Amino acid sequence: TDTLPYIPTYADCEIPAETAYALGVFFADGTCGFRGETACGAWWRIVGEKELLEKAKAGLEAYPRFPVYFRLNLFNSYRKGTETNYGRRNRDEWCLDVYAKKYGARRDFIRAFYRMFYLDGILDYKKVPGCIYDSSLEAKKAFLQGVIDGDGDEYNRLTVVGDLALTGIIKLMMDLHWAFSVCKDPRTKRDDVYCINYGTQREPR
Numbered sequence: 001t002d003t004l005p006y007i008p009t010y011a012d013c014e015i016p017a018e019t020a021y022a023l024g025v026f027f028a029d030g031t032c033g034f035r036g037e038t039a040c041g042a043w044w045r046i047v048g049e050k051e052l053l054e055k056a057k058a059g060l061e062a063y064p065r066f067p068v069y070f071r072l073n074l075f076n077s078y079r080k081g082t083e084t085n086y087g088r089r090n091r092d093e094w095c096l097d098v099y100a101k102k103y104g105a106r107r108d109f110i111r112a113f114y115r116m117f118y119l120d121g122i123l124d125y126k127k128v129p130g131c132i133y134d135s136s137l138e139a140k141k142a143f144l145q146g147v148i149d150g151d152g153d154e155y156n157r158l159t160v161v162g163d164l165a166l167t168g169i170i171k172l173m174m175d176l177h178w179a180f181s182v183c184k185d186p187r188t189k190r191d192d193v194y195c196i197n198y199g200t201q202r203e204p205r
Contacts, residue, residue, distance in 0.1 A: 025147075073094070
């Protein structure tokens with residue numbers, strides 16, 4: 001189960017909108033997991049534009065659950081012009097990383113995110129955290145905005161990988177009464193990559 005603290009309100013496990021936005025950015029551009037059993041083998045990182053990560057950082061800091069802190073880094077291998085497996089980088093890619101304030105806190109934080117976003121042992125596919133389903137419409141909208149800012153484009157098109165992620169995003173859009181359509185992504189041969197064309201003409205009821 002999710003390890004964000006329980007808050008008994010009209011929404012079963014409501015979280016603030018700014019934190020929901022940060023979780024949406026992680027859904028789009030973040031990754032975490034474990035190599036072995038030690039904290040040294042654990043990782044958590046969001047990669048993206050500096051402005052986007054600054055907003056995500058503020059959202060994570062607004063809802064403290066673990067004694068950790070976050071820092072923006074620009075590593076040499078992420079700088080504009082460096083070669084990657086996909087070609088030359090055309091912009092700087094900043095990294096948002098997590099650090100511990102006390103022993104074991106970073107590991108516990110990463111474990112919480114891992115349980116929220118992944119099926120056990122499957123890092124290729126993310127899921128929408130249960131705490132988002134149980135939150136207010138404002139938080140659901142903020143989560144979607146974080147996903148869109150990370151993986152969307154100027155044509156109101158969002159790329160989603162995996163059936164579980166697709167189902168979760170569609171559920172949130174239906175909760176918000178957004179118009180949408182879904183198709184397989186024509187830019188890839190994979191059968192589990194989808195394009196969601198969306199519109200937000202109707203406001204949530």
